[in-house]
Structures are given as C-alpha cells and as structure tokens.
C-alpha cells in the first residue's frame with residue numbers, strides 16, 4: 001500500500017467510526033407533553049379540560065404565549081386565571097402544562113425600573129436584567145428566624161415619626177376614604193429613604209394609569225426611582241394580574257431582604273386586590289361569603305403580610321417593612337376588608353376626610369391611629385417629647401369638640417386649646433417635603449416647650465419653618481445622639497430649645513387673640529381683645 005492510499009483509508013475509517021459513534025450516542029429526548037383544551041372562557045378566567053395531572057397554581061400555556069394559573073383543580077375540569085390579553089382565545093383551543101409555578105425576576109437590575117407582575121418592562125428602557133428568579137408564592141419566614149423590630153423607619157412626616165412611629169420590619173396599614181392623601185403618605189415615605197439605606201418597592205394594584213404615571217414621575221424627579229422598583233397593574237389589566245401583583249412585588253423585596261438589606265414595600269391598594277380576587281372567585285364559582293368575598297379572603301392578605309419581617313442577625317438582619325393601603329367607604333373602618341387588615345397589621349394610620357376638608361394635611365387622625373410595635377424602635381430623642389405631645393394633643397381634641405358649641409371657656413381650657421392648635425399647626429406639612437430628624441426634633445421640642453403658644457396661628461407655618469431651618473445650628477455631638485440609642489440630656493434639650501426660641505422670637509410680636517366658635521373642627525382667632533395669652537405674655 002502506498003502512503004497516499006494509507007492516508008485515504010484512515011480518513012475513511014475515522015469518518016465511518018464517527019457515524020457509528022453518533023448512532024450510538026443518539027438518544028432522542030422524549031418528554032411527555034400534556035395537552036388539554038379550553039372548554040369555556042369568561043372575563044379573565046378559562047375552564048380547561050384534559051389536564052388530569054395539573055397541580056394547584058401551576059402555569060398553563062395558552063395560544064399566543066398567554067400564561068394562566070391553575071386555580072380550581074377538579075377531576076374533570078381546571079379553572080384557570082388568565083395572566084394576559086385573552087380576547088383571541090376561543091373554546092376548543094389547545095393548552096399545555098408547563099410543570100412550573102409562577103415566578104418573577106429579582107435582583108439589583110430591577111432598581112429604577114417599572115415592570116408588570118410578570119417582570120416585563122413597562123418603562124421602555126429595554127429588557128430587565130435579573131440576577132435570579134423567585135416564585136411569587138413563598139412561605140413566610142419562620143417565627144424562630146425573626147428578630148424584634150428595633151430600628152426606626154423614618155417617614156419624614158412629623159405626625160407619623162412623632163406619634164405613630166414605624167419600625168423596620170413592621171406592617172402599618174394606611175387607610176382612609178378616597179382622596180384623603182393615602183398615596184401621598186406612602187410616596188413621601190419612599191422619598192425620605194434616600195439617605196436611609198432602605199430600598200423600596202411600590203406596588204400599584206388596579207390604579208388609574210394617570211395616578212401611576214404621577215407617582216412614577218414624582219419618584220423620578222426626586223431621584224427616588226434609583227432605589228425603587230415599581231410593579232404596576234392598571235385598572236384595565238386582567239384581574240389575574242392584579243391578584244398576583246403584590247405577591248410578585250413581595251418576592252422582589254424578599255430577594256433584597258435575604259441579602260441583608262432593609263426594604264420598604266407599599267401595596268397601593270389592597271382594596272383593589274381584594275376586589276380582583278372576589279371577581280376571579282365568583283367567576284370560578286367559588287362560594288361567596290360576607291360582602292360576596294370568598295371565605296379565604298383573610299388568608300390571602302395574611303399570608304402576604306406575614307412575609308414582611310425583620311430577620312435575625314445570623315440570617316443577614318434584613319427587613320421588609322410593609323405599608324398596605326386600604327380605601328374605606330364613608331369612613332366605615334369596620335367594613336369587612338378594613339377590619340381584616342387592621343387585625344393582620346401592627347397598627348394603622350387613619351386619614352380623616354373631615355381633617356382633609358379643613359386643610360389639615362396630612363389628614364392623620366391621631367386618635368384613631370396606632371402603632372403597636374414602632375414605639376420600641378422610636379429614637380429616644382422622639383420618645384422624650386412624644387408622651388407630652390400626645391397627651392396635650394388628645395386633651396386639645398377633646399376640648400375642641402366642646403368649644404365648637406360656643407361655650408365660654410375658662411383660662412386653663414383656653415390655654416390648652418391654644419397650645420393644641422399650635423401643636424396641630426406644627427404637625428402639618430406639605431406633600432413631597434419630608435423633614436429630616438434634627439429639624440423634626442427641634443420643632444417638636446419647641447412645641448412641647450410652648451414656644452409657639454405666643455405666635456399667631458396664621459404665622460405658624462413661617463415660625464415652624466424658621467425652627468426647622470435653625471436646626472442646622474444644633475451642635476454635631478447632640479445631632480449624633482439623635483441617631484444613637486442614647487437619651488438626650490437636659491442640657492441637650494435646653495440647647496435645642498434655646499436655638500428654637502431664637503428662631504421663633506421674630507414671630508412672637510403677634511396680635512392679641514380671642515377665641516370664638518368657628519367652623520366645625522376648628523377655632524378662629526380674632527384680633528380684638530387684650531386678654532393675656534399662654535405664658536402670661538400680653539400680645540400687642
């Protein structure tokens with residue numbers, strides 16, 4: 001054999017050897033594909049037959065890549081909640097099991113993005129970069145994995161930080177009638193997390209597109225979108241999307257919490273979520289209960305809010321603070337969904353439409369609001385003033401009701417009311433203007449020291465702002481004590497009060513005042529008499 005024919009032979013052998021080998025290794029991957037058909041379709045739900053092995057909450061693929069979630073798993077038929085546009089679907093269409101449950105993209109790449117509950121971008125900024133995916137339904141951390149709530153979550157809203165403090169890992173309900181400033185409180189709290197090292201998730205459920213666009217624009221303008229993930233379902237989305245939105249948002253927050261980060265999550269609002277669930281349940285013929293809500297309506301909210309917690313140090317020490325929002329009807333806080341949520345959460349911030357109408361903003365009704373765990377996390381500097389402030393304010397609110405009837409008031413009552421009015425004025429604050437801690441402490445200390453009592457009510461906004469600005473003069477070592485657990489000494493308090501006194505001084509040359517019964521819920525000052533006012537000072 002020549003050298004040339006030898007080379008040809010070996011090439012021939014190796015070629016055939018390759019084919020033989022390929023034949024041997026060729027093992028086609030045969031996977032069973034379970035396929036069923038749509039039997040009927042209604043608003044946001046479909047009934048499917050021919051999927052005997054389908055599991056509860058398993059995803060089912062419909063034509064056009066629409067996903068659905070198995071909700072009612074019966075022997076003969078499966079009730080499926082649709083999670084996308086379904087107008088092209090018809091009875092008889094083929095559907096397929098996916099053998100997986102609903103999950104969502106999570107990770108740092110989501111910060112600054114506006115997405116839907118399926119993780120699809122809505123902001124036109126290209127695909128979302130996810131570091132991982134997590135199922136939307138996860139069990140809440142076990143009781144032994146949880147730590148006590150000890151670190152405050154500053155909202156930047158004076159009345160909340162002073163009187164209804166929130167701690168990291170707490171669940172605090174915001175409730176009130178429509179248009180009473182519920183969203184404003186939640187958005188302001190997000191804005192205040194800028195320097196607090198807290199990441200935020202804002203979950204808009206069934207909101208008007210314009211309201212969501214306004215919230216996103218506010219966050220973007222204030223630079224708060226950089227540390228916030230916005231999860232949105234709009235009013236005209238299928239009810240299935242509204243139903244899964246808070247669970248998906250919570251999984252996004254949990255990813256950060258498990259990395260040791262503090263997260264704030266806002267559900268705006270769970271009334272829409274409950275309505276979406278009611279709609280789905282009625283369409284799937286689940287038995288209706290009170291107010292036509294299904295029997296497990298309490299459970300769907302409890303299992304959601306149980307996922308907000310503060311983890312133990314060994315597990316990273318991260319936390320999720322939840323601010324669910326609920327809309328009441330005609331101030332009825334004892335309706336089904338509000339009472340459910342009140343009993344699940346660790347306190348509530350109640351917004352009163354009457355205060356809102358009087359222009360007392362934020363319209364927080366201090367008497368009906370409570371924070372059950374936040375007090376323990378509150379900074380000691382606040383605690384030093386909160387007790388006096390609460391008492392004085394409660395006394396004022398009670399006396400104010402009497403004063404409405406035009407009763408003649410004795411000197412002590414008049415002073416209490418005057419003092420209460422100034423506290424109320426101090427606690428008012430505009431939208432989108434969170435107040436830093438030192439400025440808050442200065443204002444609150446000035447109010448408890450009755451420095452504002454000699455200032456005319458109409459001058460109060462300016463006087464209060466002057467005290468806020470003067471807070472920059474508080475010595476650095478005192479400011480440090482605001483952050484630490486250390487108490488303010490008497491010396492610290494008098495230093496702050498003196499700074500505030502100097503700031504208030506220009507406003508104290510106020511006109512003389514007399515009370516008359518004014519419009520309901522308020523008292524007017526008239527510049528007529530020369531009666532002495534609080535502090536024994538005569539107003540000129």
Ligand SMILES: Nc1ncnc2c1ncn2[C@@H]1O[C@H](COP(=O)(O)OP(=O)(O)OP(=O)(O)O)[C@@H](O)[C@H]1O
Nearest residue numbers: 177178179180181182183184185361362429430431
């Ligand atoms: N502290 C405030 N200062 C001034 N305006 C405010 C304040 N809080 C809320 N508002 C205004 O009150 C209106 C209602 O506020 P917001 O939309 O937050 O209420 P809501 O209760 O969430 O409403 P909805 O029931 O529509 O969800 C808005 O126009 C908002 O700008």
